[in-house]
Amino acid sequence: MKEIFVISNDRDCFIELTHRDSDPSVWIVRRWTKFMWFKKRISSDWFINRSQAFAYAKEMKREHDRY
Numbered sequence: 476m477k478e479i480f481v482i483s484n485d486r487d488c489f490i491e492l493t494h495r496d497s498d499p500s501v502w503i504v505r506r507w508t509k510f511m512w513f514k515k516r517i518s519s520d521w522f523i524n525r526s527q528a529f530a531y532a533k534e535m536k537r538e539h540d541r542y
Contacts, residue, residue: 482532488539502528
């Protein structure tokens with residue numbers, strides 16, 4: 476099973492956190508920009524635990540909101 480948590484859903488900053496039960500030690504934070512129905516991946520960062528991944532995703536959102 477795959478879990479996806481959406482941290483930010485802005486048009487120019489879409490951040491999601493993905494976790495799969497098939498590989499329990501991997502948490503992936505991806506950042507996208509959206510234009511109409513297209514999505515372009517800006518970054519993809521991998522973490523080994525949930526707390527690090529959520530902290531990084533929330534920091535990315537705070538940094539984006541600051542500008």
